Amino acid sequence: MERNGGLLVAGTTSDAGKSLLTAGICRWLHRRGVNVAPFKAQNMSNNSAVAIEPDGTGGEIGRAQALQAAACGLAPSVRFNPVLLKPGSDRRSQVIVLGQAVGHIGAANYAEIKDRLRGTVLETLADLRRRHDVVICEGAGSPAEINLRAMDLANMGLARAANLPVIVVGDIDRGGVFASLFGTVALLDAEDQALVSGFVINKFRGDAGLLRPGVEQLTQLTGRPTFGVLPWSYDLWLDAEDSLAYDGRVLGRPGPARGSQWLRVAVVRLPRLSNATDAEALACEPGVQVRLTVEAADLADVDLVVIPGSKSTVDDLAWLRERGLADAIVRHAKAGRPVLGICGGFQMLAERIDDEVESRRGTVAGLGLLPVDIAFAERKTLALPEGTAFDGVPVKGYEIHHGQVTRGAQQPFIRLPDGTGEGAVAGNVSGTHWHGAFESDQFRRAYLTEAARLAGRTGFQVAPDTSFAALRERTVDVLGDLVEEHLDTEALWRLIEDGAPAGLPTITVGLR
Template sequence: MANAAGLVAGYALDSLLGDPRRWHPVAGFGRAAGALERRVYRPDRVAGAAFTALAVAVPVLVGAAATVGTRHRPVARAVLVAATTWTVLGGRTLRHEAKVMGRALRGGDVPAARRRLGHLCGRDPSMLDEPELARATVESVAENTSDAVVAPLLWGAVAGLPGLLGYRAANTLDAMVGHRSPRYARFGTASARLDDLLNLVPSRLTGLLTVAVAPTAHGDRGRAWRVWLRDRDDHPSPNAGQCEAAMAGALGVRLGGRNVYFGRSEVRPYLGDGPRPEARHLKRAARISGAVGLAALGLAAAYPVTVGRLVAGTTSDAGKSVLTAGICRWLHRRGVKVAPFKAQNMSNNSAVVVGPDGRGGEIGRAQAMQAAACGVDPDLRFNPVLLKPGSDRSSQVVLLGEAVDTVTAGNYHALRPRLAEAAFAALAELREAYEVVVCEGAGSPAEINLRAGDYVNMGLARHAGLPTIVVGDIDRGGVFASMFGTVALLDPADQALVAGFVINKFRGDLGLLRPGLDMLAQVTGRPTYGVLPWHLDLWLDAEDSLAYGRVLGRPAAPHGTDWLDVAVVRLPRISNATDVEALATEPGVRVRLTVEPAELAAADLVVLPGSKSTVADLTWLRETGLADAVAAHAAAGKPLLGICGGFQMLGRAVHDEVESRAGSVAGLGLLPVEVTFAARKTVRQAAGTAAADPGVPVRGYEIHHGHVSSADPGLPPLLAYADGTGEGAVRGAVCGTHWHGAFESDAFRRRFLTEAARLAGRTGFRVAPNTSFAAARERSLDLLGDLVEEHLDTAALWRLIESGPPAGLPFVPPGAPR
């Protein structure tokens, strides 16, 4: 986005100011190149090639250094691109010269027009009459619209600062030494050929745009198209004919004929069918040139939004979410406007996003984390389809943030076309709004039983033409077999998009792994873009609770003399387990997920987290003996917290005709509240304070069907909304809330832990005064970006982003079964 903004600003500066009046950098480059030419000149092609290579390489390297120096400073990058674009463009000056020539010829001042022609081209004007002066002007405007406007914008869009500087250097050298004079007939060959090469695409684009904008100057688009198709290849130049033929057709004139230069003459084929140009045509030619420039600017500014990439995995939890976040952070650091995308996620860990209608909606927690890596606010389009499992056989379907249905494996196929359409539309919108969209797959792309209706893995890649990277978790074992097998089970069209591999969670000597990487490349024809090491500090924002170890994170030494042990019950259908991650960032707080009653008995604080199936998980608590352990913990006067579904379980009764349809079910009876489920789910962000201390701010979010339908009079709330309404409940050491994410508010977390330690008798526990959860999350995201930069071939990744899947990737048999 910084590059696009700079191109637009630079174009605006050129349109307003024209060429710099003094100290023009291009003139300075010309003087330096002239001095170099005098030192290295020999009348042969080798000397000319060396001169061209050196004279172009220096500006390209300067541009590359400036790009690296501003990779974390998008504003500085935009300013540099704007200044460079202004100095290399010549659109205003070109149009001005055409208008000056037109005024001179309309006024009959042929001598003045002859004197002015040298500003546009190198022809000998001494014998030219009005029509020939007008023809020279039109031809120069047509060709230089490509050279001075379209080509710099195109190369600036594709290659940024190096592209702008390199192109202008090559084009200047062509003007200096690329002509067929006796001195430069051989020495200038390399410069002329390089300029021809760099203008192959811009000149043809200029021709097409000239045809498209012909009506802006009262031209005939159909005639311009016919003349361009017929005459464009008749010109001896590989590029000039593209621009001149289109201009001749747009103006309805005939170009070409005898051109006299100083000391030589050339006869050019005729282009177009009309009369010779006249003074009246010059203003129209200038108008067409300006319209072509604006159209080229629009294409250049939009160019980066067409790219994307899919990160697929050999299995679930192979590291797709982490790698996607790391790539997003790496691109964000480079000043790229980047967004994450996952067409369909299956997870009970979700985040609340405010939709365009102002209402809250859900997306996968991983996509919210990836949005943070991109430096953007979460968007419902980042995860258009979210499946929230309520049992082993059914899932709630959340489409663009809103729960729309509950499906089983048997009837999911009926809804799938609607979901795919929404996912494809969301991706298309994101690709219009962002420079790069990094797409994450789901599960494995080699799930051959699901390929027919796939819109998440290779189905998405095929639909959008995405180059695909397969990531494998070496910690699970068998990584080479799984990577080879993933590719070998895809059909040829899918395989053509799989560009290579990334290995995740490697521990040990990389030298021992190298032979395996070489053999993988040999049997698949695809490289491994890098090996990410296993890292202790990558544990925040896990995709699901099964990704956690027994103890969350790496507990830091206590700030006081006592530790505080927190036991979180790992419910079968646990949701938003990330709520307790903020507790684990505090020094001296040891958080573990458990299913053991004995561990609850030993804990200082017990947490019942959220659940996608409150009644089913409440039944499970009773069947496993954990309900008794929770009750015993509360009876001992030690702190107990319920979050969302966990809060509902702590009440006297749950009345559920919506989620489980079990009717009225007895709760654990530890809080004097009853909960009734409503058909419409509450999904919203929340803000307020700690109810007992209005000076402590709290932010969070709510995702629940259940509502407190009755409570004992005078029961204190745990939290308070901004309007003073209470939320949650507190009785003694037992408390509960529907708010997720409350512990990410640093002051509230410290207050809660201090009170929990007091209730647990941990008199030596002290909260650290400066722990910031937001800073901890940023450090984690920066670590991901660091690992990508240090351990992956980022130059190769950038080529994938810019150019798409490599051509000629080999087919790995046997392919998908028929």
């Protein structure tokens, strides 16, 4: 493989900032006129996006890689994330290779397929490097997971195979960032250390000058520079890849209510939550407060309850019942207040679910709030559909699901161009298989207006000028600005062009 034109962004932990830093570097390079592409060899996430290739075939990739593609000015492609693992339980994940589901694996038998996956990863990266001047790769988790090093496809295993220089990003907001950065390098063997070329400190609040003594000592200890300190930014909340980062939080930074009342939304934080980013589109609206919750009590006084997507619909439905959330949702609906189900959440609202694919539990009773039946098919639906709702309001979305409607409702949620319908509406309860539908601004406003009416929030008003696409574009621009303003971009460019410097010292740490 080529040496020049590549970089791997690794992290001290999950959620250290790898995804957003990769997107920021991509946007910075794209602004310079560089033909750049993102790459994540192996991702583990239930937040995915649909990519349609030039030949019309579809596939799914990690949502972070779709954001990184946008930062590069590119359409999403399965080549940007050749291996995606979607956890359906604590021990088992669905395997997506080049966009297509190929089966399920557990941790114990992952080793059986790693050589085949390694070949796919390296061939895909080599093809990207032929097509683009620069490829910015994102690692997974931490490269210092020494128990996983022998099977590694995404961190130092990729860097060694592709001869990529590596920078390590650490999240200072978690504390212990210098120990984490030093320890990450120290736990690697000498060959891996030779590619680790420097550090970035992320999410700092305050005067960066206070860090200078620590940064200087880190350089003395490791022989490696810190390329910069990125400040905490309140503008970065869209497209979080790890849905656990949402837990218990109010999403977004919505502007003040345009009317006299706010609309309060509770999104159930399912154990196997997928595509939680659907809630972000609601949270971008002024006057809409969106909170993720696992407590039935939190549903008692909200206006709208949303059941989002799930990687394991039947198992998460059982969890709803165990937590008392199912009863709370039914009470909310029977009180005439709005309930919305998206993808797996839509399936849970059905009367019956027949699942011999994900949970293999056969036929189970749904919540019975929508007059539909669902059956799971072996082949996954992947599409970028378009339609209309609310008397002609345009809506677009993306579909990633095994569940199929086998008995449809008389009133669909969305009308399709061929005259058929999608999803279902029964009074104050609505459901759709479409992710991303609420990124369509007119559709989102129409739905929230109707939800407010059903909830009795007569003082709520939607904003006529909120653009979700503009907010997402602003996100990648902010990331590019942070890289340009706070990192040593000249040194970063030399690293991308020339590879890891020769003669980087090896850190040896032993018991005394």
